[in-house]
Amino acid sequence: MILAWAFDALKLYFVVKAAGEGISCKLAVLLNWLRYFGCAITPMQSGGGPFQVYFLFKSGIPIGKGVAITLTSTLMTLFQLGFIVPVALFFQPELLQGRKLLQGVFSYVLVFVLVSWSIVVISLLRPRIIKKWAGGITLLLKRWGFLKPVKVLRIVRRINLEIDTYNRNFRIFFSSGMPLFVLGFLFSCLQMVAMFSILPCLIWSVGLEARFIEAFLAQALFLFILYFVPTPGASGVAEGGGAAIFSLLVPWNIAGVMAITWRFFTEYLSIAMGAIVAVRMLGWGMAEELLKSGEEGKGENSI
Numbered sequence: 001m002i003l004a005w006a007f008d009a010l011k012l013y014f015v016v017k018a019a020g021e022g023i024s025c026k027l028a029v030l031l032n033w034l035r036y037f038g039c040a041i042t043p044m045q046s047g048g049g050p051f052q053v054y055f056l057f058k059s060g061i062p063i064g065k066g067v068a069i070t071l072t073s074t075l076m077t078l079f080q081l082g083f084i085v086p087v088a089l090f091f092q093p094e095l096l097q098g099r100k101l102l103q104g105v106f107s108y109v110l111v112f113v114l115v116s117w118s119i120v121v122i123s124l125l126r127p128r129i130i131k132k133w134a135g136g137i138t139l140l141l142k143r144w145g146f147l148k149p150v151k152v153l154r155i156v157r158r159i160n161l162e163i164d165t166y167n168r169n170f171r172i173f174f175s176s177g178m179p180l181f182v183l184g185f186l187f188s189c190l191q192m193v194a195m196f197s198i199l200p201c202l203i204w205s206v207g208l209e210a211r212f213i214e215a216f217l218a219q220a221l222f223l224f225i226l227y228f229v230p231t232p233g234a235s236g237v238a239e240g241g242g243a244a245i246f247s248l249l250v251p252w253n254i255a256g257v258m259a260i261t262w263r264f265f266t267e268y269l270s271i272a273m274g275a276i277v278a279v280r281m282l283g284w285g286m287a288e289e290l291l292k293s294g295e296e297g298k299g300e301n302s303i
Contacts, residue, residue, distance in 0.1 A: 001198060001265050007191035008032050014184035015073050018177030019169050021061045030277050031055055036267065037274025049074075051278075064165025072173065075120070076188040081224040088217035092248075127167050134159045196220065198265050202258060203250055211249065218245050 009028035016023050023031075034055065035048035049070045056066035123130045135156050141147045147155065173181045196219045203210035222245050242259030250258050 001194075001269060004191050004194040004198075004266075005029060005032065005270070007187045007194055011076070011184045011187040011191060012069075012073055014180045014187065015069055015076075016056075016061070018173055018180035018184060019061075019065055019069055020172055020177065021056075021065065021069075023056070023059055023061075027055070027059065030281070033270055033274035033277050034281075035274070036270035037278050040267070040271045040274075055281075062162070062165050064162035065169045067162065068166045068169035068173075071120070072170075073184075073188075076185055077192070078224075080189060080192055081220055084217065084220040085224050088221045092214060092217055123163070124167065124170055127163050131160050131163055134163070192220075195266060199246070199249075199258075199262055202261055202265075206250075206254065206258075208250055215249055218249060221245070 006029075009025055009032055012028045012031060013023065013025055016028075031052050034051040038048035038051040049067075052070045053063060053066040056069060057063055061069070119130075138147065138152055138155055138159070142149060142152050196216045197212075199215045199219055200210035200212050203215065222242060242262060243256040246258050246262070247255035
């Protein structure tokens with residue numbers, strides 16, 4: 001888990017460098033812990049992004065760049081999972097066979113991912129369309145009384161400015177920042193290998209034989225599903241679904257314990273560290289206010 005934290009921090013560090021900005025490795029670690037904390041207490045794991053964007057902004061990085069950096073970091077992980085999951089289902093179709101609930105969740109996740117990737121592609125190739133959508137949403141908020149009329153024009157201008165910054169940042173990723181971007185992607189892959197090595201270690205710790213490749217593929221499929229479960233931090237689905245999938249690797253009577261222990265190392269430790277960092281750096285009042293604002297601006301940040 002310590003290796004996973006280190007590789008995750010290095011991924012963020014080099015993605016920020018690829019965008020022409022800079023943060024310390026210490027801040028990269030703290031930002032990732034804050035992301036875990038934010039994801040754990042909000043539906044669809046949507047709260048982690050606002051934390052990172054906020055602290056990147058406090059470090060002198062524009063909001064548009066912060067959104068692009070945070071989104072790119074997440075898309076790296078989703079791209080890797082999107083590559084591994086078809087392989088997992090091809091070589092281990094029994095992962096979903098006979099599991100109606102997981103099949104339904106997986107179908108929902110697949111549709112959600114396709115829609116999300118379509119929005120990302122549109123935002124890069126046709127940013128004017130995203131600006132029109134953002135403007136329309138702003139006008140709706142004004143009509144519903146959430147925004148004062150005097151603020152509408154200023155908000156629309158700010159959104160357009162940040163969308164332009166977001167697009168310029170992506171162009172930097174694939175031009176002058178490409179070497180650093182590739183380095184960040186490499187550390188993202190290493191972080192995933194370190195994370196997925198935890199389950200085999202847990203299986204070995206109880207004296208059972210661990211099939212590393214099967215455990216790796218099972219975790220990739222499961223993590224892909226958890227990314228888009230609508231409950232805060234994917235709670236409930238994570239423990240129950242983990243027990244169902246891990247029963248293919250260990251006897252059923254310890255699959256539940258294995259799932260909870262796996263969650264403890266891969267999620268709960270990071271969430272606890274993120275909670276400590278949030279309290280020390282923000283205070284409870286500011287953390288709650290930031291999460292509320294992140295939920296209100298969820299549509300803008302997801303762009």
